[in-house]
Amino acid sequence: METYEKDLNEKLNSYFAGKIVRKDLTKMIKEGANVPVYVLEYLLGMYCATTDDEAIATGIDSVKRILAENYVRxxxxxxxxxxxxxxxxxxxxxxxxxxxxxxxxxxxxxxxxxxxxxxxxxxxxxxxxxxxxxxxxxxxxxxxxxxxxxxxxxxxxxxxxxxxIQMPNLDLEEIFNGRKEFTSEEWIDVLLRSVGMEPTQFTDKVKWHLLARMIPLVENNYNVCELGPRGTGKSHIYKEISPNSILVSGGQTTVANLFYNMSSRQIGLVGMWDTVAFDEVAGITFKDKDGIQIMKDFMASGSFARGKEEKQASASMVFVGNINQSVEVLLKTSHLFDPFPEAMAYDSAFFDRMHYYIPGWEIPKMRPEFFTNEYGFITDYISEFMREMRKRSFSDSVDKYFKLGNNLNQRDVIAVRKTVSGLMKLLYPNGEFTKDDVETVLRYALEGRRRVKEQLKKIGGMEFYDVHFSYIDNESMEEKFVSVPEQGGSKLIPEGMGKAGHVYTVGHGDSGMLGVYKIETEVVSGSGKFEKTGLGGGRDVKESITTSFNYFKANKKNISGTISVENSDFLMHVQDCQGVGMTDELSLAAFVGLCSGALKKPVQSQMVILGSMSIGGTINKVEELANTLQACFDAGGKRILLPMSSAVDIGTVPPELFSKFQISFYNSPEDAVFKALGVE
Structure with a gap:
């Protein structure tokens, strides 16, 4: 490893002499002086931009003296x-x-x-x-x-x-030519060291997340949010590293401060800074009623109307905040945008303007060994490079090799292209890259936007049903799909035949959210007892299960003469697979489970049984059919058993979604059992 560090340091010094600094010097002096890193490195760049140890020692003394004498505490x-x-x-x-x-x-x-x-x-x-x-x-x-x-x-x-304290000018050609001498991996390491991180301590995935934090600094009007645990360095880069970004700490802000002051006729922060970052999103509040509306307008178009005129600005918006519980809990109980203030938390239009969601929970908490002691660019130099790259666009770098899949709407396409453009500017500023380079960046861009879309689907329902993001290879025409890790690649409803008595259904939990439920029925020899577990305390839930058992006892002969209730015990366990609370829409699925268990015949592979029934066998249609089918699809359902009464609602289901299933209709509970077991 040491030879890699040495080679990289030597390479940096030969191609970027005078533009680099040893980052442990920054750390050493930073601990004694409360100045932003870019101020410190401006001075280190003047006195210590060399690899000669003696010159460095003299330079450090000069910097310390200047800070001691001239920096005002x-x-x-x-x-x-x-x-x-x-x-x-x-x-x-x-x-x-x-x-x-x-x-x-x-x-x-x-x-x-x-x-x-x-x-x-x-x-x-x-x-x-x-x-x-x-x-x-x-x-x-x-x-x-x-x-x-x-x-x-x-x-x-x-x-x-x-x-x-900012560099007066920058020779971009120097960077373009220097970049050619580094591999992609080396260049990523150089960029991360330039912002103070030690790349050898991170996995590739984390390195990409740290790079994504830099996209707002190179891409105009780029909206990104990062929510995660405390202590992962979410706001560090916007506060310390770049003199072109401003961190708005605390919550309350005004339209005049952020956008335009009508009385002084002065443009606000978005016109003056490349990046405006909001620390602690939970506290964002506007004194003005129209604040969030103006922010939404700006995030979508890069312009906003104040008074009689429309103003343009190119600032990127960054939202960082803390998630206090685990991601699993958050996904089960609400959505990943939950930490935002109430005025935004259920505003799907606001979140739809997010181009990327950096999963802060995948970045480890910062420890001393995560900060580098090797050489990197002077922060001022890299900030100026990022600033210059804002004038260029690399969003068309996808088109040469790939097309985007049909689940991406116009906003998704813009978001993915902006992310690709930002990363390509950082990694391949000279415009030289291969098909594999683009594919790696594209997959990363699709993942972060899909994370946004998955949450929008939870907040806004069917309007955002198309979350299955893909891209198509222009040469082979092969379509590849991109998933998000926290949604879980493994499906809740597995392929292949399940056990007899095991059935799946989808219903509304007591939280109001749709969820998947698994009913497991065991039939053992006994005396006709019926035991139910996993139901929680709700009376309606217990009644719906009792309804199904009573109907089963009364109508078992319509299913098969071989079923005996007197000589068997029935044990039923209901599992709330997604933690949305128990549902009372279980009666019909439970009846099918009892019949399947009693006949020792499993239901068809990947089948979801929808609908519920009354004690007399009357079938109730499915509420919110489109959303329910989307939940079935996301869980891995392929076959759907649907009450005939729901046929009238098929028009509400997007055709692309409807075509994903084999759908069978049933008229009565008995009809549902025969179709579920594949007995026509």
């Missing part, structure tokens, strides 16, 4: 102000925000850590660095002190020079 603000006064001028490193004082018609600066405001600043700086007006930027500022009694209310501090 909030608790030492008074000391620094005194230095400016006593020395006449002094250089500080601080975060500077500028606002227009319209009463005096001057721009005024505020220093975050130094705690001084109302300092006149030249309009030239404001024109050149617009971000000063919106959220502020870290700068190296030369301050002068001059107190004039004549001018009342004026600050004695003056700015003589202001330099933002």
């Amino acid at each position: 909030p608790d030492e603000a008074e000391k620094v102000k005194s230095k400016v006064r006593e020395l006449g001028n002094y250089t500080v490193i601080d975060k500077v925000t500028v606002s227009l004082n319209e009463k005096k018609d001057v721009y005024e600066a505020e220093f975050s850590n130094l705690g001084i405001k109302g300092i006149a600043v030249s309009p030239n700086y404001v024109k050149e660095y617009e971000k000063l007006l919106c959220g502020g930027i870290w700068c190296i500022v030369k301050l002068e002190y001059y107190f004039d009694e004549e001018i009342k209310g004026a600050s004695p501090f003056n700015i003589t020079s202001l330099t933002p």
